[in-house]
Every structure is written in C-alpha cells, then in structure tokens.
Amino acid sequence: MHLNLNPSETSAEGLVERAQDSTAPEGLVFFHANEGQPLATPWQVAALRAGMVARYDLPPGWVLDCACGSGIQLAAYGTALQRPLLGVELDEGRARASAVNVRSVVEHTRSSDTTWYRSSRIVAGDGTDAEGVLKALNGPQQGVAFLHLDPARPRNSRTHALEEMQPALHRVLEAWAPHFTGSATGPAVLLDLSPRLTLEQRKEVESIVDQTWPGIARTWEWTSRGRGRVDRLALWLGGVADDNAGRRFVRVPPSLAEAPVVLRSNQPPADLEVRHHPPKRNxxxxxxxxxxxxxxxxxxxxxxxxxxxxxxxxTLEGRRPQLHHDRPMQLDVGDDLLVQATGRVVELLAFPLDETTVDRLVEVALQHRLSSVKLRFDLDPALQPKLQGSLDRQLKRRHGDRAGFVARHPHGEVLLLCVCSNPSDETPLI
Structure with a gap:
C-alpha cells in the first residue's frame, strides 16, 4: 500500500523530533521521525551536492529519491534543479517529515508558487515497487530525470555487507530502469553509499550497476567535512558522471559562503610507501x-x-598522515583545508613530553619566538588537554610572533618542533 503525500498539504502534527541543522541558514528547522535525525544529510552537504548536480544537463522528468528519509537532500535538489520531486520512504512517519521539510525549504526560499513544487509528491511505501509508486500518484505520468539513492545501513558498525543496505541496490535499479527519460548520456543516477565500503565492495557495487546498465560512465566521489574522516562515498553514474574523472574528492568548507575544494583524476591511485629516515633539522x-x-x-x-x-x-596510517619534504608547500586558496599542520623543523626534542617536561618545551619554543605550539601527535587523552593548556597559558603571556607545532618522528623517540614556513626563515638542509 502506498500513501501519496502532497508537501503543501501535509501536517506536521505528531512530528515531535524537530531540530535546527547547524549547517543550515538561520530559521530553517527540520522535522524528523523515528530517530531519523542522526541519519539525515547535513543541509550544507545536501546543498553542495545539489549544486554540483545542477551543472549537468538533465532531461525532463522527476527528481527521484527512493529512500528519502527526512527529505533534506530531496529538498535541496528541488531548489537547485527546479524540477518536480518524487520522494519515496518506507516509514510513514519519516515520509511525512520529508513532505513537511520540503515545504519548509520552499517557504524559506519563497518558492511556494513554483510549478515544480506544486507538482512534487512524497510517497510512503516501498521504493523498489516502481509501478506501485507511480500508480499512487494518480496524475499525469512522466519519466525519471535523475535518481538519488541513499540506502539505510547498520548504525554503529565499522564494516557491513552490501546485503545489509536497504533498499537493495539491484532491486531499485531494476525497478526504475524502464522509467528513465531518454538521454544521450544515459540515466543520471547518484548512489550515496557507506564511506566504510572496501575496494572489493566498491567493485561489487559496480558489478551490480553493470547488470542493469553495462559499461555506464561512472565517477567515485569521496566527501569530507574535515577531521580526516570520509563522511560520504558516492557513485555518480551516466548523465552525472564526470567526463574528466573516475575519482573525485570534495572537501566541504566550514561554511556555505566558502567554495569547496574539489580534486579530480582519471589516473589509477598512486602507490605510496613509508620511507624510513632519520630526523633532520630544517x-x-x-x-x-x-x-x-x-x-x-x-x-x-x-x-x-x-x-x-x-x-x-x-606514516600513512591513522588520523595524521605525515610527510617530510625539502621545500615548503605552495598552497593555494582552500588548500589549507587539506593540511592539519605544515612547517620547518627547528629543534629535535630528545625528551618525552609530560607534565614534568612541558616547561622545557616552553623554553625551546620561546627561543624560536613562538606564540603558540599545537601538539600534533597521539597522546594519552587524559594528558593531552593538560599539556596543551599549559603550553597555551605560558606562551600567551610572552611576546612571540610565530606559530608552531610538535610532531613525533615515527622511527625514533624524537619529537619535532616545527615553525610554520616563512621564506625569510629558510636555511639550507643539514
């Protein structure tokens, strides 16, 4: 049974989960249902992705999301693409939340009178039953211009099988393949998958796609909001595949006002190897x-x-990949988002850092006119804030004019005191 919901008429009554998205414009509040908030796409990510899809020439038809959840991504597509939305969600409570959220975004952007919004619908039902969904619309039939799928997966699990994602990829693709509007570039599809998929699982996803559309163009995209973590892993297919890239990385900036950092490549990933070398000043x-x-x-x-x-x-492992190089990096606008810290080694510290030796680090830092020093290596979580706090308090009272950080040399019990690069400070390597 499928329930057809009109966003302009769906009531928010009974929806008790309501929250301000910290990445959304002030006043834009979203509803959720059945603990849907932790699963919802952040507005900034949704808006950024919708803007990227808008660059492609899509054919007429629905913007379809077969597992739309709270509808935040779907609403972002509507405002960016100006196309009628068709969201499908198995959970009726979340389907209602999705309809209300689409209306909230439309009202926030003052788009209530647009044709695409008046034609948009949310269906509570099975997203793998294309015929049932379309029958529930009770209106003029049209094809699918673009399909987005973000299947549910196990929460709080570091790994999972593709079979645990619902709705199943192959069932969605098989069900909706006959309903796409014809296009020279093929169906436009975005599969928003788990960032924890292994290389073998990504190959398995491609095999599933090829069963429906053999050889369709494809681009894998990794999206990060920072903290060294991949937040989204997506496969862009057909009409939204990148002609110039088989792989793409997107670093989401701190605010909507800033442009993302986007890197592309059609080359296979390079093999990187750890090289053992002694610590060295400069x-x-x-x-x-x-x-x-x-x-x-x-x-x-x-x-x-x-x-x-x-x-x-x-080191290539963990949260702090560490590269040693001979010259300062030539960073462009936005590149700083990809760098936790970079600088020149000015001292090799042959003592362990703890509460009894932190004053020694302060003395060395002052010799190099440092006003701040950040600890950029793994420490006991109980000890790290104490040491960092002591450094901050002591250096703040002095008159340094440079920033620095401490890294650990991975192949010896040596800490590296580094000063942020300044061309006037450069000296030959020794």
Missing amino acids: EHVSILDAALLESGLMADWLARVAPGDSGRWA
Missing part, C-alpha cells in the same frame, strides 16, 4: 588530510602543491 613536515589519502588523490594534489618534491612518507 626539513619540512606536513600532517595532511587522512580523508584525501583514503580517496587515492593525495599524489595528484601533492604534484600541484609540492612540484618536484616527492617527499618521504613517515
């Missing part, structure tokens, strides 16, 4: 974005910001 150390490394686009980015300097990877 070399440069950069702690880079672990999410960028996971996307396989690190080497492509380094070729631009560190041309001719292949560097030496000290």
